[in-house]
Amino acid sequence: MLHCEAVAVGKRYGRGPWILRDVDLRLAPGDVLAVLGANGSGKSTLLRILAGLTRPTTGRLTGAVTTGRAAVGYVPDRFTAHERLTAAGYLTHLGRIRGLPTATARHRAGQLLERLALVGGPDAALRTLSKGNAQKVALAQALLVPPDLLVLDEPWSGLDASAHTVLAELIAETAAEGGAVVFTDHREALAEAHATATRAIADGRVARSASGASSAPPAEIVLGGPGTAAPDWPALPGVLALTRRGSELHLRVEPAHADAVLLAALRHGWSVRAVSRPAAAGTGPAPAPAPAPRTAAR
Numbered sequence: 069m070l071h072c073e074a075v076a077v078g079k080r081y082g083r084g085p086w087i088l089r090d091v092d093l094r095l096a097p098g099d100v101l102a103v104l105g106a107n108g109s110g111k112s113t114l115l116r117i118l119a120g121l122t123r124p125t126t127g128r129l130t131g132a133v134t135t136g137r138a139a140v141g142y143v144p145d146r147f148t149a150h151e152r153l154t155a156a157g158y159l160t161h162l163g164r165i166r167g168l169p170t171a172t173a174r175h176r177a178g179q180l181l182e183r184l185a186l187v188g189g190p191d192a193a194l195r196t197l198s199k200g201n202a203q204k205v206a207l208a209q210a211l212l213v214p215p216d217l218l219v220l221d222e223p224w225s226g227l228d229a230s231a232h233t234v235l236a237e238l239i240a241e242t243a244a245e246g247g248a249v250v251f252t253d254h255r256e257a258l259a260e261a262h263a264t265a266t267r268a269i270a271d272g273r274v275a276r277s278a279s280g281a282s283s284a285p286p287a288e289i290v291l292g293g294p295g296t297a298a299p300d301w302p303a304l305p306g307v308l309a310l311t312r313r314g315s316e317l318h319l320r321v322e323p324a325h326a327d328a329v330l331l332a333a334l335r336h337g338w339s340v341r342a343v344s345r346p347a348a349a350g351t352g353p354a355p356a357p358a359p360a361p362r363t364a365a366r
Contacts, residue, residue: 071095071138071217071248072118077127078272079113087113089272091127095217095248100239102259103252105269111252112145112221114269118250119219133217139166141210145221145252147202155181155197155205156190163212173212180208184231200226211238218242220251224258229301229317233310236262257286257322261308287326289319292339299332316341 072095079088087110095101095118105111116122119142120133132138151158156177163173181190184204188196194205203226210218223235239249239262253259259266267274286308292315301310301317306325311318317338321329330340 072131072133077124091274097246099248100264101250102263102266109269138216139213141215141218143206143210143220147206151194154191218249232302258308286320288344290341291317292341
């Protein structure tokens, strides 16, 4: 079943300039599409159209999401959380609006907030949350009902290291369960790490990303810890993904930024267990991880 298709979609406001022109996109079950582009390129407008929140000026949107038969989860680029409700109260209320029984909505909200490790827990008031923790609530509300189409605008923005990993898992799980996912980001390597396809948007037009097999594969860095302090790993340039395995932290990093990430780890008291880079397609197996010092620099 085709979840969503944009056909020759264009968008402008009044007599202003065209924000989007002749956009064609298809989102089928299991697709994870990343849309790349600079700020102001029209990424957010495109997502609002796909989510059914904005009507295109020209062209049309078709598929299950336009008939009301498909569940759509949407996370905007800015989530305003000034309400006096608690996180759990807010999510339970939204769950009821979406047709869930109260107990089911409350249980589902608690599961998602626990998994995303919301600081302050489910009883934290929305107005007290930091940007990163407000983003966790935004993600939870989009997933209360398993979505057929999950639309995420800059979803990694502000998230801490643990939530960075959980978000990647939630995207993969949504796709594995037959949902389609579309997200925006400005980091090409991160997009390619989590998407099955990428598109680039510029001058209002969407085209296939020019990158791909020729891109250098990411470096794999394994750190032992915890150190005396933890850098904001997702905010470090070049960090694509993080996975915790016991006391170890596994990072995927753009090769050009690997040295800077290693230096940041050592400065914060982490030990380097291994550094390796997977072989590019067609070049044979990756070399064995190189041994690395196990103590932090002093």
